[in-house]
Structures are given as structure tokens and as C-alpha cells.
Amino acid sequence: MNTGIPLPLERFYHWEKHTPTKICYTQPLGDGVISDITWQEAGQQIRSMAAYLKKIGVQPGDNVALISKNCAHWIMADLAIWMAGGVSVPLYPTLTADSVRQIMEHSESKYLFVGKLDDWPDMAAGVPEHVSCISFPLSPDNEFPTWDEIVASTEPMQESPSRNHTELATIIYTSGTTGMPKGVMHTFNSIASGASQAANIYEADSDDRVLSYLPLSHVAERMVVEMMQLYQGMHVFFAESLDTFASDLQRARPTIFFAVPRIWAKFQAGIFAKMDERKLNFLLKVPLVSGAIKKKLREAIGLDDARLAFSGAAPISGSLLDWYKKLGIEILEVYGMTENMGYSHSSRQGMGRVGYVGQANPTVEVKIGDGGEILVRSPTTMVGYYKEPEKTRESLNEEGFLRTGDVGVVEPDGSLKITGRIKEIFKTSKGKYVAPFPIESKLLADAHVEQCCVVGNAMPQPIALVALAEADLAALKNGASREQIHQDLLQLYDRVNAQLDPHEKLKTIVVANGEWSIENGIMTPTLKIKRNVLESRYEDRIENWYDSKDKVQWE
Known part of the structure; x- marks a missing residue:
């Protein structure tokens, strides 16, 4: 099969x-270099x-693994x-390590690239002894052959090998919200179809700049950064670390910026830490000063040059979308899965709607199946799960549509609204089924709530x-009283319950102590909640919380 779409190579x-002399990567090397x-x-x-x-x-078709934080060498190794x-x-x-x-x-990978890592000594125990490893620059101390030594001593390949559209290009393992990760197989055609269309939707070009900081091992970053760069020639800047993220962002001044809701919330919290929220919101309404304040805030974040801002991977609250819109930043939601190369639906500029993930992208077919499940089909659909034919048959129907596991509705204008996850729907002791997603969406609309389950x-x-x-967490750490937050959450409790059917009404809202993170095991590497882990963590306390008469409780 040859679709006429050029492949990544x-x-x-x-x-x-x-464009041999044009800069394609800007890589921090530490110590300000x-x-x-x-x-x-x-x-x-x-x-x-x-x-x-x-x-x-390495033989044709061999699997070669790579594990590293984002860096130029990650993309170069992939190529x-x-x-x-x-x-x-x-x-x-x-x-x-497990x-x-x-x-x-x-994956039966016999080769492994090892790069920037925080916990390599712990991970190293998980690498089988027979695997041949290669070390990136900036990798932890090891005895592997290094990238720089290899490049200096190996004559560059003179030919420019081509790959076939139907050849397997990559196996992307899911982040594992529900157990053992599955290896999603994508061909070169799948990648090319999504990357070429995504670049065209938003008219990306070689003058665009992007900052790479979310895991390249995740399909979203791989498409937005690596693939869109290859197709449009963009300039990719890499973040050095969490500690330097603000300066990395200032250096890149990205014109295209993708973030998960958690990142957008952190930006907002950083601003509120420097200026009282109520005072800021008041000033943003004053015509004579609002324009200058908006400009300064965009500059402070590092997004004053951003013409496209995206959010994905998890629901984002309406209050966050509205707040950024006040600053002149329209956050466009995108929707996709590892199984379709992250290419399914996206909001178009000026057409975003709170609670919706946009319209179907070009070449994407969508329909609603049994139980309201969203089914999608496009050239970016996976060929299946690696060595898992039964799971492949469960995910792809006879017509080749991908069963997303999400429940939703399509509006007349094509906008898709996700209303839940099939596997997350639970049954109460009264025999009634409850879909948590719509309730969570209502809670997330409140400025106090960053995550909920x-x-x-x-x-x-x-x-x-x-x-x-x-x-809120920052304010509480600095000695602020939680009384106002408590009163606001009481109002939220009443407001949300007034919109719910009797069997859906919340018995109580419990405020967690601290944040949910990758480090404490509650979030996946892509910042999605591991619902089973969260429920297990609190299972001994849920009954007591339920028996309490308080509408709002604190852990």
C-alpha cells in the first residue's frame, strides 16, 4: 500500500x-550550556x-527499546x-524495574537506548542481561557504549533507506491505568496519516517553535512534537528539568504549546501566588489596564507568542478554560488514544465549547455504538496489540472501528461530548447505575477542584x-485558613447535587490531603488518575466518610 503520503524518514x-543549516533542536546540557x-x-x-x-x-523488524526523559537524542534514536x-x-x-x-x-527487545533518568539504578534491575545498551549524553553513570563515542567512530550511512507504508514502525505501550500495559502496534502509514493531517489542520510551518517536556513515550507528545516537526520543519526546544521549566519556556517562547490540565492549573497557581486572585480578576475587568495586564501575564508564563494552545489526556475544567480566555489564550481541547495515534477529535479556533472535545479530524469516521460507546475509524487506527490477538478482537470490531471505551454523544455540528467511561460505570447498593464522569465534570468546573474521582x-x-x-494548596501551606474553601465547597456540593438524579446525588465530598501525583502512585505518567489505586488507598476510610453527616470532609 502506498497512499502517496510521505513517511517520517x-x-x-x-x-x-x-535546510541543512537550520536549527532543528535546542538541547540544554546542564550548567547553563x-x-x-x-x-x-x-x-x-x-x-x-x-x-x-x-x-x-539489528535486523529488519527487530524491536529496539529506548528509555529516557525528553531530549534531542530520543528523537534522533527513534529515526x-x-x-x-x-x-x-x-x-x-x-x-x-518490574x-x-x-x-x-x-516486546522481545534485544537492544536498549538509556538516556536522561532520575532512578536508573532502580530501573536497571529490570533490564534483561542479554540486552545490548547504548548510553545517551546526560544519562546516569553506566558502562555502556556512549552515543558520542559511537557517532565519532562510525562512518555515517550514505544511503537513505525507505520504509514501506505497511511496515510496523513502533510499539507503544499504554500507560497502564488498569493493569499490565498493552503494546499498541502502529505502521508507518498510521503515523504519516495522523501527522500530515494534524499539521494541516492548524497550518503549522517551519517558523513554529515548540517546547518538548511531556513524555515522548506518550503518543500525544510524539505526534505534537516529533512528528509535526518532521512534517513541517518546526524548531523543537527541550526542557532541562522541572526546576528549570519556567526558564526553558521563556527561552523557547513556543508558538504551539500542548499541556495536560494539571500543567495549565500549575501556571494559574503560579500567578495567583504572586497576585491575589480576587484583585487580579477585578483588574482584568477594568478596560484601561486589562490589556496591559493580560500581555504581562502571557509574557510571565512564556506564552506571549503562542498562537495555538492545546489541552488533552484528561478533562479540563470550564473555569480554567474561561480564565485563560480572559488572558487572550484560547485552549483547544484534543481527544485521541494510543490506539489511534492520538488522532481523533480536536477543537478548531473560535469553535471550542466547554465540555466538548471538538469535531472529528479529517479522515476520521465516528459513530455511537451499543451503550452509547464512541466508535472511531481512520487510517491512524492501530493494527492491533502486540502478541494479544484476543484483546485486539475486543478493541476492533468487524468493520475496523475502534471501541474507545468512552461513552458520548455527537451534536448536530459534529462536536463530541464525552459523558463517561464504560468500565468506570458502577452499580450502587440500590441497584442503580452511576456514570462518574458527568458528575466529575461538574465538580471540575469549580476553581477549587483540580482533580476528582x-x-x-x-x-x-x-x-x-x-x-x-x-x-489553594499553596495558600494553605502559607498559613491561609481553609474556612473560605470549606464554605465554597459546601455551595458546590449543593449546586452539583441540584443537577443530579436522586440515585446520583453525592453523600459527601472528601478533600484529599495534598495532591495526587505520579510519585505517590495515584497518577499515570500521563497524569491520568489510577482509579483502582485511589479506591484501594482509601478503602478503609470510605465507610466512615460515608456514615458522616458532613457534606464536606477533610482527609
Whole structure:
């Protein structure tokens, strides 16, 4: 099959040939040192690494894994794997040793690139002994052959190998919200179809700048950063660390910026920490000063040049969307899954609606199946799960539509509203079914609520577990009273329950102590809530909370 769409390697060869001196990557090296890499320089490194991979035995179709935080070498390794004829298998840089071993063994990867990592000594135990490893610059101390040594001593590959549209390009393991990650298989055609269309929807071009900081091992960052760059020639800046993120953002001044809701909330909290929220909101309404304040706030965040701002991976509260809109930043929601290369629905500029994830992208077919399940089909649909034919049949129906597991409705204008997850719907002790997502969406519309999880399986009524917004947590740490927050949440409780059917009404809202994070195991690497972990964490206390007569309780 040849659809006429150029494949990622072809796009790389294009930029390497036609814009050799243009900077494609800006990589922090630590201690304030910044390295700019041109397309020509990247090409020399990629070609040397591809030649080395073939030299050490990588055969066409071999799986080659890589585990690292985001860096220029992550993308260059991905391209080198493809040039050598291999299939890339990215691993999240936050995995435990057990998870590393699970994926390495399941994928049968014999080679591994090791890069920027915080906990490599702990992860290393999960790498099977027979695996050949290569070390990126900035990687933890190890005894592996290094990228720089290999590039310096290996003659670059002179030919420009092509790959076939139907060949397997990558196996992306899901982040594991419900157990063992599944290996999602994507062909080069799948990647090319999504990347070329996504770049066209928003008219990205070679003058655009993007900051890479969310895991490249996740499909969203891989599409927005790596693939859109290859197709449009954008300039990619890399973040050095969480501590330097603000300065990294200031240096990049991205024109295209993608974030998960948690990041958008953190930006807002940072502003509120410097200026009282009520005072700021008042000033934003004053015509004579609001324009200057909005401009300064956008500059303070580092998004004064951003022409496109996206949010995805989880629901974002309406209050956050409205607040950023006041600053002149329209956040566009996008919807997709690992199984369709993150390419399904997206909001168009000026057409966003709170509670909706936009319209179907070009080439995407969507319909509502049994039980209200959203079904999608496009050229970006996976070919299946690696070595899991039964799970593949469960996810793809006879017509090739992907069963998303999400429940939703399509409005006459094509806007998609997600109303729940099939697997999250639970049954109360009264025999009534409750979909938590719509209730959670109502709670998330409140500025105090950053994350929430509605539970209630086999209970008479559901209860809501909520994590406070960053701004509230910061204020409480600085000695502020929680009384006003408590009163506001009481009003939220009454307001939400007034909109719910009797069997859905919340018995209580419980405010969690602190935040839910990757570090405490409640969030996945893509900042989604692990519902089963959260319920397990609180299972011994839920009954007492339920028995309380208080509408709002604090952990």
C-alpha cells in the first residue's frame, strides 16, 4: 500500500537536504550550556547511529527499546532505529524495574537506548542481561557504549533507506491505568496519516517553535512534537528539568504549546501566588489596564507568542478554560488514544465549547455504538496489540472501528461530548447505575477542584474524592485558613447535587490531603488518575466518610 503520503524518514531526508543549516533542536546540557543542532548535524548523528545498529546485529523488524526523559537524542534514536530497519519501543522514564522487565520481555527487545533518568539504578534491575545498551549524553553513570563515542567512530550511512507504508514502525505501550500495559502496534502509514493531517489542520510551518517536556513515550507528545516537526520543519526546544521549566519556556517562547490540565492549573497557581486572585480578576475587568495586564501575564508564563494552545489526556475544567480566555489564550481541547495515534477529535479556533472535545479530524469516521460507546475509524487506527490477538478482537470490531471505551454523544455540528467511561460505570447498593464522569465534570468546573474521582460501587450513594487546586494548596501551606474553601465547597456540593438524579446525588465530598501525583502512585505518567489505586488507598476510610453527616470532609 502506498497512499502517496510521505513517511517520517522521507520528511527527515527533505529537511536534511533542503535546510541543512537550520536549527532543528535546542538541547540544554546542564550548567547553563545550550546546544543547537542543525538538520545536517542531526543527520550525521542519526546516520552514524543507524550504521552502528546494523553493525551490532539489528535486523529488519527487530524491536529496539529506548528509555529516557525528553531530549534531542530520543528523537534522533527513534529515526536511527527506523533507518536501520527496526521497530522502536519507547518506555516511560518513570517505570519501576518490574515494569521495565515486563515490557522488555514482552516486546522481545534485544537492544536498549538509556538516556536522561532520575532512578536508573532502580530501573536497571529490570533490564534483561542479554540486552545490548547504548548510553545517551546526560544519562546516569553506566558502562555502556556512549552515543558520542559511537557517532565519532562510525562512518555515517550514505544511503537513505525507505520504509514501506505497511511496515510496523513502533510499539507503544499504554500507560497502564488498569493493569499490565498493552503494546499498541502502529505502521508507518498510521503515523504519516495522523501527522500530515494534524499539521494541516492548524497550518503549522517551519517558523513554529515548540517546547518538548511531556513524555515522548506518550503518543500525544510524539505526534505534537516529533512528528509535526518532521512534517513541517518546526524548531523543537527541550526542557532541562522541572526546576528549570519556567526558564526553558521563556527561552523557547513556543508558538504551539500542548499541556495536560494539571500543567495549565500549575501556571494559574503560579500567578495567583504572586497576585491575589480576587484583585487580579477585578483588574482584568477594568478596560484601561486589562490589556496591559493580560500581555504581562502571557509574557510571565512564556506564552506571549503562542498562537495555538492545546489541552488533552484528561478533562479540563470550564473555569480554567474561561480564565485563560480572559488572558487572550484560547485552549483547544484534543481527544485521541494510543490506539489511534492520538488522532481523533480536536477543537478548531473560535469553535471550542466547554465540555466538548471538538469535531472529528479529517479522515476520521465516528459513530455511537451499543451503550452509547464512541466508535472511531481512520487510517491512524492501530493494527492491533502486540502478541494479544484476543484483546485486539475486543478493541476492533468487524468493520475496523475502534471501541474507545468512552461513552458520548455527537451534536448536530459534529462536536463530541464525552459523558463517561464504560468500565468506570458502577452499580450502587440500590441497584442503580452511576456514570462518574458527568458528575466529575461538574465538580471540575469549580476553581477549587483540580482533580476528582467519584466512587460508590455497592454503596447506597456515591461520594466524591477531590484534590484541591494548586493555588489553594499553596495558600494553605502559607498559613491561609481553609474556612473560605470549606464554605465554597459546601455551595458546590449543593449546586452539583441540584443537577443530579436522586440515585446520583453525592453523600459527601472528601478533600484529599495534598495532591495526587505520579510519585505517590495515584497518577499515570500521563497524569491520568489510577482509579483502582485511589479506591484501594482509601478503602478503609470510605465507610466512615460515608456514615458522616458532613457534606464536606477533610482527609
